[in-house]
Amino acid sequence: MLDRRLFLHLATWLGQWPAGPGLHVVRSYRRARPAWDGRLRPAVAVRAPGCTVLSVPPDRVDAVRALVRGRSVAELLPRLPAAVGVPEFITHAGVFRWCTAPEPLPDVGDWIPPTSCGLPAWLRLFDREVLVVRDAGGRYLAGAGIKRHDAFGHELAVGTVPAARGRGLARRLVAQAARRVLDDGAVPTYLHSVDNHASARVAEAAGFPDQGWSSVRVVPR
Numbered sequence: 001m002l003d004r005r006l007f008l009h010l011a012t013w014l015g016q017w018p019a020g021p022g023l024h025v026v027r028s029y030r031r032a033r034p035a036w037d038g039r040l041r042p043a044v045a046v047r048a049p050g051c052t053v054l055s056v057p058p059d060r061v062d063a064v065r066a067l068v069r070g071r072s073v074a075e076l077l078p079r080l081p082a083a084v085g086v087p088e089f090i091t092h093a094g095v096f097r098w099c100t101a102p103e104p105l106p107d108v109g110d111w112i113p114p115t116s117c118g119l120p121a122w123l124r125l126f127d128r129e130v131l132v133v134r135d136a137g138g139r140y141l142a143g144a145g146i147k148r149h150d151a152f153g154h155e156l157a158v159g160t161v162p163a164a165r166g167r168g169l170a171r172r173l174v175a176q177a178a179r180r181v182l183d184d185g186a187v188p189t190y191l192h193s194v195d196n197h198a199s200a201r202v203a204e205a206a207g208f209p210d211q212g213w214s215s216v217r218v219v220p221r
Helices: 004-014 058-068 073-083 121-125 169-183 197-206
Strands: 022-027 043-048 051-056 090-098 110-112 130-134 140-148 153-160 187-192 214-219
Touching: 004 043, 004 051, 004 153, 004 187, 022 058, 043 073, 043 090, 051 058, 058 073, 073 090, 073 214, 090 197, 121 140, 121 153, 130 169, 140 169, 153 169, 169 187, 169 197, 187 197
Parallel strands: 022 051, 153 187
Antiparallel strands: 043 051, 043 214, 090 187, 090 214, 110 130, 130 140, 140 153
């Protein structure tokens, strides 16, 4: 049975969940409003085995439905940004994972404000505390942030500087951040490109199995 938090997240984030077999284009006001980082995500799709829901702005539903007819997903993806009114954006496809029981890895990071000194630019996009590992000299090694899409689903992002890779920091950060999300009453999600094998290994080690789900998003370059 699908976790209730995940069900509520998908229904809220996409505008509808579940749907019948095949690809379903649905409308959501969220696609016309800034996302967690203040930038638009005018198309978001989640594919589960046998079902795909593609969420677009209300005024773009007809155009996207017309685009979908008679086209495979491979043909659809490069045309999707223009169909939702942002031809300068790109389409990103990846594996969609979630977790309700993170691996019991020991905590490794500290929660600090995203405005703290020495953090990379991507962590400064977050509006709440981020999870960070520093070395003995205070230099940044790895970090994780939480993208709070809605009250029910929070997506994790993680990054490690090249010199600190291979130490298991990322998997421990993801498990630690997942525990916080669950404590807050939401379900943690994790997305990565299909060919990002390192990120896939981090997800698996932290307790985010690949259950055959995927996601597509139209995002700024």
